[in-house]
Amino acid sequence: MPTPNDGPAIAPDQPPLTALPGVGAKVAEKLAARGIESLQDLWLHLPRQYEDRTAITPIGALVPGMAAQVEGRVEAVERGFRYRPMLRVAIGDDSQATLVLRFFHFRSQQVNQFRVGARVRCYGTPRPGHHGLEIVHPSYRVLDEHADEALGERLDPVYPAIEGIGPASLRRMITAALERLPDEVALELLPAELRRQLHLPSLREALLTVHRPPPDTDLNALLAGTHPAQRRLAIEELLAHHLSLRRQRLAQQAHAAPVLKKGALAKRLQAALPFKLTGAQRRVFEQIRRDLALSRPMLRLVQGDVGSGKTVVAALAAMLAVESGKQAALMAPTELLAEQHLSNLRGWLEPLGVRVAWLAGKVTGKARTRVLEEVASGEAQVVVGTHALMQQGVGFHDLALAIVDEQHRFGVHQRLALRDKGAGGSIGEHAVVPHQLVMTATPIPRTLAMAAYADLDVSAIDELPPGRTPVQTVALSAGRRPELVERIRSACAEGRQAYWVCTLIDDSDEVVAQAAQTTYEELSAQLEGLRVGLVHGRMKATEKQAAMRAFKDGETDLLVATTVIEVGVDVPNASLMIIENAERLGLAQLHQLRGRVGRGRAASNCVLLYQPPLSKLARQRLETMRQTQDGFVIAEKDLELRGPGELLGTRQTGLAAFRVADLIRDADLLPRVHEIGERLMETSPELAARIVARWVGGAARYAAA
Ligand code: ADP
Ligand code: MG
Numbered sequence: 001m002p003t004p005n006d007g008p009a010i011a012p013d014q015p016p017l018t019a020l021p022g023v024g025a026k027v028a029e030k031l032a033a034r035g036i037e038s039l040q041d042l043w044l045h046l047p048r049q050y051e052d053r054t055a056i057t058p059i060g061a062l063v064p065g066m067a068a069q070v071e072g073r074v075e076a077v078e079r080g081f082r083y084r085p086m087l088r089v090a091i092g093d094d095s096q097a098t099l100v101l102r103f104f105h106f107r108s109q110q111v112n113q114f115r116v117g118a119r120v121r122c123y124g125t126p127r128p129g130h131h132g133l134e135i136v137h138p139s140y141r142v143l144d145e146h147a148d149e150a151l152g153e154r155l156d157p158v159y160p161a162i163e164g165i166g167p168a169s170l171r172r173m174i175t176a177a178l179e180r181l182p183d184e185v186a187l188e189l190l191p192a193e194l195r196r197q198l199h200l201p202s203l204r205e206a207l208l209t210v211h212r213p214p215p216d217t218d219l220n221a222l223l224a225g226t227h228p229a230q231r232r233l234a235i236e237e238l239l240a241h242h243l244s245l246r247r248q249r250l251a252q253q254a255h256a257a258p259v260l261k262k263g264a265l266a267k268r269l270q271a272a273l274p275f276k277l278t279g280a281q282r283r284v285f286e287q288i289r290r291d292l293a294l295s296r297p298m299l300r301l302v303q304g305d306v307g308s309g310k311t312v313v314a315a316l317a318a319m320l321a322v323e324s325g326k327q328a329a330l331m332a333p334t335e336l337l338a339e340q341h342l343s344n345l346r347g348w349l350e351p352l353g354v355r356v357a358w359l360a361g362k363v364t365g366k367a368r369t370r371v372l373e374e375v376a377s378g379e380a381q382v383v384v385g386t387h388a389l390m391q392q393g394v395g396f397h398d399l400a401l402a403i404v405d406e407q408h409r410f411g412v413h414q415r416l417a418l419r420d421k422g423a424g425g426s427i428g429e430h431a432v433v434p435h436q437l438v439m440t441a442t443p444i445p446r447t448l449a450m451a452a453y454a455d456l457d458v459s460a461i462d463e464l465p466p467g468r469t470p471v472q473t474v475a476l477s478a479g480r481r482p483e484l485v486e487r488i489r490s491a492c493a494e495g496r497q498a499y500w501v502c503t504l505i506d507d508s509d510e511v512v513a514q515a516a517q518t519t520y521e522e523l524s525a526q527l528e529g530l531r532v533g534l535v536h537g538r539m540k541a542t543e544k545q546a547a548m549r550a551f552k553d554g555e556t557d558l559l560v561a562t563t564v565i566e567v568g569v570d571v572p573n574a575s576l577m578i579i580e581n582a583e584r585l586g587l588a589q590l591h592q593l594r595g596r597v598g599r600g601r602a603a604s605n606c607v608l609l610y611q612p613p614l615s616k617l618a619r620q621r622l623e624t625m626r627q628t629q630d631g632f633v634i635a636e637k638d639l640e641l642r643g644p645g646e647l648l649g650t651r652q653t654g655l656a657a658f659r660v661a662d663l664i665r666d667a668d669l670l671p672r673v674h675e676i677g678e679r680l681m682e683t684s685p686e687l688a689a690r691i692v693a694r695w696v697g698g699a700a701r702y703a704a705a
Pocket of ligand 1: 275276277278281304305306307309310311312441465570599
């Protein structure tokens with residue numbers, strides 16, 4: 001795959017890693033396995049922790065949970081084998097307190113070192129044990145009886161482990177790499193004026209501070225990741241990612257795309273729909289229509305809450321391609337969802353004479369051959385499917401619009417793989433590529449959208465179709481489960497349907513499937529006379545679909561399910577949802593699940609069952625769910641509640657993982673980054689390219705793919 005922009009990730013004047021002492025071919029290979037291929041990668045392999053060995057804490061002053069260095073004399077040694085080998089060493093100091101060092105793995109040589117009376121200096125995190133505080137597996141040293149042992153002068157960095165390389169050698173390597181840091185001017189890429197404005201240290205200073213913090217460094221800030229040195233690194237990294245996405249976008253837009261101007265078919269579809277488009281749907285479709293009329297590829301993300309009606313907007317867009325004699329493809333992350341799209345699209349489009357084809361993993365043999373022929377000949381005007389659409393052997397006649405639903409479930413690679421189908425799989429410089437429309441029901445806060453989607457235009461369908469009644473949400477402790485059985489009975493007696501969602505903290509499919517099976521049996525017994533269905537991830541695709549379809553067609557009253565129903569499934573007659581262990585789910589997932597009800601006219605209810613006691617965080621999440629149904633509000637709250645450290649990973653945003661930056665902790669930097677990025681793109685594209693190469697480099701394959 002061509003990487004159109006980025007210059008060399010390794011500056012030409014950088015020696016290979018094997019030039020460092022102690023780094024042979026073998027070690028270099030292990031480093032490379034972790035993406036460390038240059039000196040620069042080592043500079044950017046930042047500590048994940050620090051240990052403060054600059055002082056000694058009296059044993060009596062230790063605080064449980066707070067790491068510290070202590071020094072004392074061995075008072076007693078006990079070697080035991082009760083359940084497994086164990087070594088316990090009690091040490092005491094002038095503070096008259098005793099600390100137990102406990103080892104589960106040790107050699108006899110180690111045991112011999114701990115003679116009663118020996119001086120030991122150790123470091124670790126004390127926790128309450130059977131006999132006062134203890135440290136399990138401290139790092140320690142037995143000191144010479146009389147020598148005056150110096151204390152550390154700096155905080156000790158602890159690096160993320162690299163398989164096959166011990167922590168001490170890794171530290172040595174990084175130290176050696178840091179000795180080769182260029183001087184301040186040679187290393188710096190951020191304009192001086194900008195650094196002054198933002199009070200940021202130079203890159204050299206920032207790296208040295210982070211790797212070798214002087215003793216007076218604010219350790220709390222360092223550990224929280226908010227030290228100016230870290231902010232400096234974060235801002236450059238965020239900037240690099242932003243620039244990479246923007247440059248990617250420019251590269252994309254250098255391609256040509258088919259001009260799709262004919263709108264009569266879309267008008268006919270609109271007129272034939274059983275409902276009127278909402279204002280938001282009309283506005284977003286209008287944006288898409290304008291994009292498609294241009295000869296450069298559209299790259300548009302449509303964000304819209306569950307049930308906001310994204311599918312029909314996609315169908316309208318597809319009509320623009322079809323009327324121009326070209327094809328559109330719609331890809332969904334699950335077979336169930338793709339099937340639902342298929343049936344919606346067939347219902348809407350076949351009366352207009354548009355041929356809709358179906359391609360999923362389970363389409364095999366003759367049927368598959370036939371579909372592939374239709375896709376290749378152009379007879380199939382709209383193709384709906386799953387990942388199967390991107391497989392080898394699938395060749396389109398003339399793909400003009402690639403639509404990806406629930407895009408957060410796909411990586412950026414997959415989205416681009418579908419696009420590449422339109423250009424015969426390889427993209428030359430002046431290739432004609434399809435327009436891309438991606439849809440998501442996972443709203444992400446504005447600040448994050450800037451970082452995640454800098455390569456896309458974003459539209460929001462921020463209005464629900466009329467006639468929806470808000471879902472009444474309550475949180476109940478699991479003890480009240482019996483009442484719910486009655487509630488289900490009465491809802492179903494009125495001809496409505498209900499979901500019972502089983503979740504567990506253990507997300508192994510098997511365990512969850514088992515729980516769902518058990519719940520299914522219990523509820524079937526308790527709700528005699530009602531028709532109960534079951535869907536879980538361990539069922540065969542055909543069984544799953546049969547159960548789902550039976551529910552959709554009203555042949556079952558209650559559907560016991562795991563979170564496989566999470567995405568996109570639409571059963572307007574379902575008006576009651578019960579979610580077990582709701583306290584264990586994140587806000588985004590709860591919101592997605594709840595979106596399955598409240599799709600029809602009947603007033604809907606959602607019951608969040610929880611296992612008391614609730615943590616403060618879980619309580620806040622459930623409270624948020626009770627208070628609002630607005631996906632954007634929930635997303636903001638989610639961001640706030642997650643707090644630092646809990647990265648929004650690739651899964652949620654499609655973003656690559658960062659080395660230093662944390663989208664949540666550093667969210668306040670994003671508008672700045674955006675602004676600086678735009679300025680640099682304009683005034684110093686050369687510099688922008690170097691910043692991208694430094695931070696994103698080869699790892700940007702995802703962003704640059
Ligand atoms: P989502 O945005 O979650 O993908 P869907 O496209 O599945 O939502 O739409 C949810 C339901 O709303 C579908 O049954 C769809 O036919 C219906 N719908 C879409 N637009 C409208 C509208 N303007 N008025 C009434 N119903 C609509
Ligand atoms: Mg949808």
